[in-house]
Amino acid sequence: MPPAAPAAEWIDQRHALERWLAELPSAASPGLDTEFMRRNTFHPQLALLQLGWDGRYALVDPLAFDIGDALRPRLGATNTVVVMHSAGEDLETLAPFLPEGPGTLFDTQIAAAFAGMGLGMSYRALVAELAGVELDKGETRSDWMQRPLTESQCSYATLDVVYLDTIHAQLAERLQQRDRTAWHAEDCERLKQRASRYGRAVAGVR
Numbered sequence: 001m002p003p004a005a006p007a008a009e010w011i012d013q014r015h016a017l018e019r020w021l022a023e024l025p026s027a028a029s030p031g032l033d034t035e036f037m038r039r040n041t042f043h044p045q046l047a048l049l050q051l052g053w054d055g056r057y058a059l060v061d062p063l064a065f066d067i068g069d070a071l072r073p074r075l076g077a078t079n080t081v082v083v084m085h086s087a088g089e090d091l092e093t094l095a096p097f098l099p100e101g102p103g104t105l106f107d108t109q110i111a112a113a114f115a116g117m118g119l120g121m122s123y124r125a126l127v128a129e130l131a132g133v134e135l136d137k138g139e140t141r142s143d144w145m146q147r148p149l150t151e152s153q154c155s156y157a158t159l160d161v162v163y164l165d166t167i168h169a170q171l172a173e174r175l176q177q178r179d180r181t182a183w184h185a186e187d188c189e190r191l192k193q194r195a196s197r198y199g200r201a202v203a204g205v206r
Contacts, residue, residue: 002136005155006162008050008057012064020051020058021074028053029081029106031164035144035157036093043202044093047144052161059157063147068097078103083168085109085123088191095199101192106184108167110191114184115174127163130170135159 011017024030035048049060049067060067075082075098082102084090086109091101112121117129124135142153149157175181 003133003159005158006055006057008059008154008158010061010154011058012061014065014067014070017058017060017067017070020056021070023056024053024074026079029083029165029168030075031083031161031168032075032090032102033084033157033160033164034090034093035142036089037143037145044089045145046093046097048149048157049094050157050161052158052164054165057158057161059149059154061147062097063145066097071098075102076100080104081106083108083164085126085164086120087188088195091192091195092198095195095202099199100196104185105188105192106168106172107188107191108164108171110187111171111175111184114180114187115171115178123160126167130167131163133163 009016009020011020031050031052033050034046035050036044037047038044046062049062051058051060074080080103082104083106084102085107087105087107091098091105094101108123108126109121112126113119117126121129124137127133127135136156138152138156142150142156144153172181175184
C-alpha cells in the first residue's frame with residue numbers, strides 16, 4: 001500500500017516562498033521536483049514546484065506569482081546543493097525562473113548509475129531500493145494546470161520529494177566509496193549547462 005504523504009504548505013505568494021527558503025539551514029540540501037504540462041505548446045509549462053527538506057515540504061504554485069525572484073537568491077547560490085531526480089526536463093522547465101539552474105545539482109538518477117545500480121533508474125525504483133517504500137505513480141498524467149489540485153495530486157506531488165533526503169545521503173556515500181563523486185559532479189554540471197543553453201535558446205525565439 002502506498003505511504004501517506006506528510007503535510008505540505010501550499011505557497012501561492014512570493015513572501016511565503018521567500019520565508020520558506022529563508023528558514024532553511026545554511027547547510028541544507030533541499031529536494032526539488034516539478035510537475036509540468038505540454039499543452040498546445042512545444043515548450044513545457046511549469047505547473048507546480050515541490051520543495052522538501054528535513055520533514056518540511058512546500059507545494060509552490062507558479063501560476064499564482066513569478067517564482068523566479070524568490071528562488072534565485074537561495075537555490076541559485078553556489079553553496080546550495082539541490083537534490084533532484086532525472087533533472088533534465090525539470091531544469092529546462094525551470095529555465096525561465098532559474099536560468100543558470102541550482103547552485104550545485106545532485107541528480108539521484110545519475111548518482112545511481114555511478115553507484116553501480118543501473119542506468120536510468122526511476123525515482124520509484126530508487127525509493128523502493130534505498131528506502132524500502134513502494135510509491136504510487138497514478139497521478140503521472142494528471143492535469144497539473146487545473147486549480148484547485150485534488151488531494152490525490154497534492155499527495156503524489158509531495159511524495160515526489162519526501163524521499164530525496166534519504167536517497168541523497170545513501171547515494172553520496174556510495175559515490176564516495178567508489179571514488180565517483182567527482183565524475184558525478186561533472187555530469188551534473190553538464191546537465192545544468194545544457195538546460196541553461198536550452199533556456200537561452202527558448203528566450204531568444206520568444
